[in-house]
Amino acid sequence: LIASCCAVSSQSQVEFRAIGGPGLEQGEVVVPHATGAFLVGISKLPESEVVRGYIAHFDADLEHDWSTLLPHGDPLELVVDAWESEPGVASILTQRLDVADGYQAAIHRVDSTGAWLGSFEPIVQGGFRPSKHVDWVGSSWIVGTRSGHPTAYNIDEETWLNWGNEPGAYDQIHDADIRNNQLIAVGTRT
Numbered sequence: 001l002i003a004s005c006c007a008v009s010s011q012s013q014v015e016f017r018a019i020g021g022p023g024l025e026q027g028e029v030v031v032p033h034a035t036g037a038f039l040v041g042i043s044k045l046p047e048s049e050v051v052r053g054y055i056a057h058f059d060a061d062l063e064h065d066w067s068t069l070l071p072h073g074d075p076l077e078l079v080v081d082a083w084e085s086e087p088g089v090a091s092i093l094t095q096r097l098d099v100a101d102g103y104q105a106a107i108h109r110v111d112s113t114g115a116w117l118g119s120f121e122p123i124v125q126g127g128f129r130p131s132k133h134v135d136w137v138g139s140s141w142i143v144g145t146r147s148g149h150p151t152a153y154n155i156d157e158e159t160w161l162n163w164g165n166e167p168g169a170y171d172q173i174h175d176a177d178i179r180n181n182q183l184i185a186v187g188t189r190t
Contacts (some may be wrong), residue, residue, distance in 0.1 A: 034087060090110055131175060
């Protein structure tokens with residue numbers, strides 16, 4: 001995983017920080033907060049088929065504080081998004097491949113000291129491939145794909161919103177954003 005920061009001053013300066021282990025590591029999301037930043041990505045150890053989420057924390061001077069792996073459950077868990085859910089707390093959205101139920105979403109929470117604050121998995125029939133977290137119409141949502149259709153899950157109210165349903169089409173959402181109180185999602189259709 002690599003973290004870099006640029007600071008503009010009278011003498012332009014670029015600072016570079018890198019951390020890593022012996023396997024394949026890929027950074028996905030940087031979550032800044034008042035006293036530092038979380039770098040969230042994935043890690044795969046050599047000669048292993050297990051892919052897990054990885055979190056590194058940096059202090060305000062970009063010095064590495066700590067690193068940890070997400071709690072292990074399924075052999076494949078990809079980080080898809082992360083955000084500061086409250087001051088100094090990162091929420092990490094992952095996509096797990098469960099052998100029995102297909103893709104599922106999970107949200108893990110950790111604070112800036114490295115303390116785990118728990119995990120949450122929405123109950124889904126038919127699999128759910130999360131893509132993005134958004135705040136929309138006063139609630140926290142996960143946007144993604146469920147059973148080949150665009151879907152949003154309201155975390156606060158535990159409700160689902162589905163759209164699309166074109167006969168014979170398979171949709172997959174890759175990204176989402178909110179503009180003028182409107183949910184905009186982009187993806188592919190087969």
